[in-house]
Amino acid sequence: MGTCEEFYSTNSPPNDYEEKQKLLREFCELHIKNKQYIVLITSGGTTVPLEHNTVRFVDNFSGGVRGAASAEYFLKSGYAVIFLHRLKSLEPFTRHFSGQKFLEMLDLDEKQSSIKVKSTFVDTVAPILRSYKAAQEGGKILYINFTTLSEYFWLLRAACESLYDFGPHALLYLAAAVSDFFVPPNEMATHKIQSGSGPPKIQLQLVPKLLAPIVNNWVPNAFIVSFKLETDENILISKSRGALNKYKHNLVIGNMLQTRRTRVIFVSPDNQEEVKLSREQIIDGIEIEKKIVHKVVTEHCKFIQKQS
Numbered sequence: 498m499g500t501c502e503e504f505y506s507t508n509s510p511p512n513d514y515e516e517k518q519k520l521l522r523e524f525c526e527l528h529i530k531n532k533q534y535i536v537l538i539t540s541g542g543t544t545v546p547l548e549h550n551t552v553r554f555v556d557n558f559s560g561g562v563r564g565a566a567s568a569e570y571f572l573k574s575g576y577a578v579i580f581l582h583r584l585k586s587l588e589p590f591t592r593h594f595s596g597q598k599f600l601e602m603l604d605l606d607e608k609q610s611s612i613k614v615k616s617t618f619v620d621t622v623a624p625i626l627r628s629y630k631a632a633q634e635g636g637k638i639l640y641i642n643f644t645t646l647s648e649y650f651w652l653l654r655a656a657c658e659s660l661y662d663f664g665p666h667a668l669l670y671l672a673a674a675v676s677d678f679f680v681p682p683n684e685m686a687t688h689k690i691q692s693g694s695g696p697p698k699i700q701l702q703l704v705p706k707l708l709a710p711i712v713n714n715w716v717p718n719a720f721i722v723s724f725k726l727e728t729d730e731n732i733l734i735s736k737s738r739g740a741l742n743k744y745k746h747n748l749v750i751g752n753m754l755q756t757r758r759t760r761v762i763f764v765s766p767d768n769q770e771e772v773k774l775s776r777e778q779i780i781d782g783i784e785i786e787k788k789i790v791h792k793v794v795t796e797h798c799k800f801i802q803k804q805s
């Protein structure tokens with residue numbers, strides 16, 4: 498596996514990198530003045546292009562529910578939010594209106610000259626709209642998008658650099674599904690891979706782990722939470738604890754692909770705790786992110802108190 502430095506020296510920044518870097522800097526400058534708590538949420542999956550002129554890429558399942566829902570609960574808890582997400586993955590607030598659901602909520606009036614929300618949906622839409630407006634008008638959320646693994650690398654580093662001065666008031670909530678494998682640029686085809694040349698032999702390389710520089714160099718005083726996804730329950734705890742021991746950050750939240758909407762496990766240096774939705778909570782439409790964020794915020798506050 499190459500190092501992170503090698504990765505940055507061989508993968509160019511995104512075209513709009515400087516623009517996004519500036520947005521991140523300005524957002525952080527604004528919020529540091531008020532000694533604001535701030536969270537960087539990563540959300541959605543990275544792509545791994547197979548060609549420089551990309552037609553095909555390796556992708557993953559993550560649609561960004563965890564990140565988008567969590568962003569809403571962090572805003573409710575008073576945090577400023579940097580939402581570093583995969584382009585076209587779910588976003589806070591609009592996630593409630595995706596697809597046909599949105600049109601189902603609307604009605605044309607009798608003269609067909611105006612559109613309104615059906616009365617049965619007003620109680621659902623109003624609080625979401627209120628929270629959305631409060632976040633937008635208060636400048637409480639910054640949306641930064643990525644698509645490829647390399648864009649994610651560059652933008653995550655830029656976001657961390659902007660957060661350095663927040664010290665322990667910064668919280669990293671790394672929920673994105675980041676590819677473990679990639680094709681280095683010098684081994685990537687330039688143009689669309691042709692089927693006429695037979696089955697392609699694509700050798701994927703290991704992606705260097707970003708947690709090491711995040712914890713040791715970029716935001717050494719921040720409260721850092723990573724997520725660990727597995728599909729085999731037998732290795733979930735050992736892999737989560739392994740990551741915690743290796744990178745020495747604050748918390749790993751383990752989850753299983755199959756049950757991630759209703760159960761997670763908090764693994765910290767001295768504890769391990771399951772967080773679950775009860776049957777009643779599932780029926781009532783409670784989201785597990787509400788419980789996760791509540792617990793993370795509690796741990797973050799304790800962490801800040803310890804530092805001061």
Ligand code: PAZ
Binds near residue numbers: 559560671675726
């Ligand atoms: O995007 P989503 O809500 O469907 O899934 C969330 C998740 C499973 C990607 C997240 O909870 C997670 O575990 N992220 C880290 C994945 C990993 O690199 O292990």
